[in-house]
Each structure stands twice: as C-alpha cells, then as structure tokens.
Amino acid sequence: MTRAGAPAHVVVIGVSGAGKTTVARSLADATGRRFADADSFHSSAAKAKMAAGVPLTDDDRWPWLERLRDWMTARAAEGVPTALACSALRRVYRDVLDQADGEVLFVLLDAPRDVLEARVTHRPGHFMPADLLDSQLATLEPPGPGEHVLVLDATRGPEQLARDAVDGLGGPT
Template sequence: MTGESRPGTPAATRHVVVMGVSGAGKTTVAQGISARTGLAFAEADEFHSPANVAQMRAGVPLDDAARLPWLRDLAAWMAARSAEGVSTVLACSALKRSYRDVLRQGPPSVEFVHLDGPAEVIRDRMARRAGHYMPASLLESQLATLEQPHPDESVLVLDVSLTPDELVSAAVDGLGLRTGLPTGG
C-alpha cells in the first residue's frame, strides 16, 4: 500500500483496473502488476453470476442490467480492501464509461489502464487461448460496446501489441507504482 497512515486510520491505498476487451491481456497484465508491486489481484470474471457465465458461454453478450450487480460487487470488493488498507489491481473489461463510473464508486480513487489496439492482434490472442468461457465470436460485440475513455478520465492507454512484460512495465511506470509494495491486511 502507499501513503502514510495515522494510528487508527487505514493507509492510503491504490486501486488499479486493467481494462479492455476480452483477449486484450487484462489478466496477464494485472497479475504482472500484482507480482511486481504487491497489489492484491482479482479477476473480475470470477465475480460473474452463474447465469452471466452461461449466457456468455452461449455466445450471448450481457446487457447493462446483467452487468450492474457484477460491477457493484467489484466496486464493493475494492472498497472493502481499501478499508483494510489493502491496495488492489483488478482485471475487468470496464468497456463503458458508465461501468467505469460504477467501479469508481467503490474505493476513494480508482486508476485505469486500458489495453487497446488492433482487433486482429486481439482476435489472434483469443484464438490461441484455451478454456475461457468467452468465445471469440463475442469480440465484435465487445468492440462495438467499448467506449474509449474520455480525456477527463485520466486513463493510461497502452498498446496491446507490446509484450506482456512491456505492458506490465509501462503500467507500473506510467502509474508511478512502487515495486514490492506490501498488500496490507
């Protein structure tokens, strides 16, 4: 965690959401940030309800009504970690501004790293991964849903064409994260 704390008050925490469409490398980059900094990692996909997973597995995109409880759970998870003095990094699509706004309602502040780039690069990555419930057929719907971050959102945008290690380094450096941070707890 970062910042100083007074006795009896939690220390200032950092909360990073690595965002982008499925196949952009969110989980790999978020896990890399966690390994380098000590931020507690969570995979947003693990917070989906069984009904949401079944719908996506069937190739049906989620609508906003299905996403809202999931987003609220993610914001609550970050807020709970913040209250414990634990900094976090979350791999989450966060495709729309309204989704990012819900996530921002959790801890005192949330920073975003957007993994963005050519659809061909992402499509190729999706074709090579095994065992994920999100079929490559949903990439087009995710690209159509994606709302590029607005300038007032202060989102760090990184090119998915970089290697995973380069992306992790760029995220850690770009956010000014210290390496080897304790996660608290």
C-alpha cells in the same frame, strides 16, 4: 510495496484478448497489490450466457459491477491496494468502479482487432468465445475527459505492458 500517493486501485481494462488478467496479475506482483479477475465475480448465469455466445446486457452487468466496486471498497478499508482485471468497456461501467473508496486508475490495453482475435481464438479453456469480440469492440468507449485512464499499446508483450503500467503509477518503491 505500493508507493505513497499511488492509486488505491488499478483496474486494467479492455476487450477480451487484450491481456487484462496477465498484466493486472503482473502489476499486482510487482507492486504488492491484491489481484482479482472480474470474471470470477460473474454469476453462473452470466458465464453460461457468454459461453453460449450471447452478449451480456446492462441488467446482467450492474450487479457484477457493484460486486467489484464493493470488493475494492472492502480492500481499501483494510488498507490493501488492488489490481483488478475487468473489461469495463463503457464509461458508465467505469463510473461505477470509480465509486470505490480510494483513488482508482484505469489502464486501458488497446490492440487491433486481428491481434485480439488471434489471442482469443488460441486461448484454451476460457468461457468467452471469439464471436463475441465484435460486440465488445462495438461497446468499447474510449476514455473521455475527466477519466483517470492510462492507455497502453497491448501489442507489446505482457512483461513490457506490466512495466509500462508500473511506470504509469510512478514505479514501485
């Protein structure tokens, strides 16, 4: 169960290959949060565009981010805390998600390019090709003043990262 005073929403962010889905799912399991992967909120057109190696534009992203924000708000209205895996590479994207009802904590998984490339290259069945990694790294804006972001070293194993994220929330009850 989630701890009293813990954020309503935890959004695990970073570039492709950082481990967002694995960590967010583990965090959800450990804390009783509802898990969602932002990739499942992309339109078919956006997925096809990325699969073709074409980076998304902000025009592609705004409706997607709004769907994610609205999903978190709906869960907050139900009293259900969430764990969301989402790239949210730019501050303006995180600002949209931060508009969800309830407190939002972002957990940035940070790793060197070579680690990320190895993970993306060896990940079967995902629509995100490795050749988009450079555009994601170029887009990534480090957390700035006023952002509620916990930064974790994504070279650590997924189990340890999930424990670090739980610790960053104050631990499970």
